[in-house]
Amino acid sequence: MAVEETEYVQVASLPELEDEGRTVVSSDGQPIALFHHEGEVYAVDNRCPHMGFPLTRGTVEDGILTCHWHHARFELEEGDTFDLFADDVQTFPTDVREGEVYLDPDPEPDVPPATRRRNRLADGLQENISLVMAKSVIGLDEEGEGFYTPLETAVNFGTRYRAMGWGRGLTTLGCMANLHEHVGGRDKRRAMFMGVREVADDSAGEPPRFQQYAFDNRDLSKSRLKSWFRNTCEVRDA
Numbered sequence: 708m709a710v711e712e713t714e715y716v717q718v719a720s721l722p723e724l725e726d727e728g729r730t731v732v733s734s735d736g737q738p739i740a741l742f743h744h745e746g747e748v749y750a751v752d753n754r755c756p757h758m759g760f761p762l763t764r765g766t767v768e769d770g771i772l773t774c775h776w777h778h779a780r781f782e783l784e785e786g787d788t789f790d791l792f793a794d795d796v797q798t799f800p801t802d803v804r805e806g807e808v809y810l811d812p813d814p815e816p817d818v819p820p821a822t823r824r825r826n827r828l829a830d831g832l833q834e835n836i837s838l839v840m841a842k843s844v845i846g847l848d849e850e851g852e853g854f855y856t857p858l859e860t861a862v863n864f865g866t867r868y869r870a871m872g873w874g875r876g877l878t879t880l881g882c883m884a885n886l887h888e889h890v891g892g893r894d895k896r897r898a899m900f901m902g903v904r905e906v907a908d909d910s911a912g913e914p915p916r917f918q919q920y921a922f923d924n925r926d927l928s929k930s931r932l933k934s935w936f937r938n939t940c941e942v943r944d945a
């Protein structure tokens with residue numbers, strides 16, 4: 708694929724990166740981690756999408772980047788997470804020219820930000836992960852969808868998946884929705900988060916079991932997939 712010269716910026720020397728194995732560079736104030744792994748250069752946002760730990764302090768092994776705070780794992784090339792409590796990490800296309808590493812610091816997102824937030828809210832409800840739901844509610848508010856999208860998503864989830872029908876989660880959500888216009892500032896987000904979280908908690912542990920998404924990386928070798936499968940069986944992730 709042709710590389711747009713103007714989109715890429717020079718960020719590091721390849722020989723130095725090969726020696727160090729990793730480094731942090733900055734583009735417009737954004738810290739980006741560079742890794743040299745198995746002869747290739749990879750670039751990811753240096754802030755772990757879970758709680759912001761620097762990913763250059765993590766481990767890279769067998770194509771997997773592991774954060775050393777809560778051990779979230781990411782497929783290094785496309786940034787997809789193995790662990791739903793963390794989000795996917797942002798990756799950046801890289802290129803090597805005459806011994807210098809270049810990257811595109813502003814790649815086109817795969818999906819619009821609001822769609823990504825909606826998808827993550829659904830993930831949070833399905834897996835009952837409070838932090839994911841909180842970040843999604845805040846993100847949707849920033850995208851101008853602060854009331855209707857979380858409310859609609861949680862109502863649909865609770866009425867569809869709670870085995871015993873209407874329960875305390877949906878009642879709490881209704882109360883929070885009624886409160887929403889009477890509270891100000893960040894309390895609006897808190898109210899909506901409380902309602903969504905109660906719906907998830909009230910349906911947790913009930914069927915169905917939700918499937919995880921497939922990874923975006925379609926170039927993974929069979930031997931690598933076998934190795935990952937063996938590893939996830941051994942740590943009981945499968």
Ligand code: FES
Pocket residue numbers: 755756757758759760774775776777778779793
């Ligand atoms: S901050 Fe990286 S896993 Fe929690």
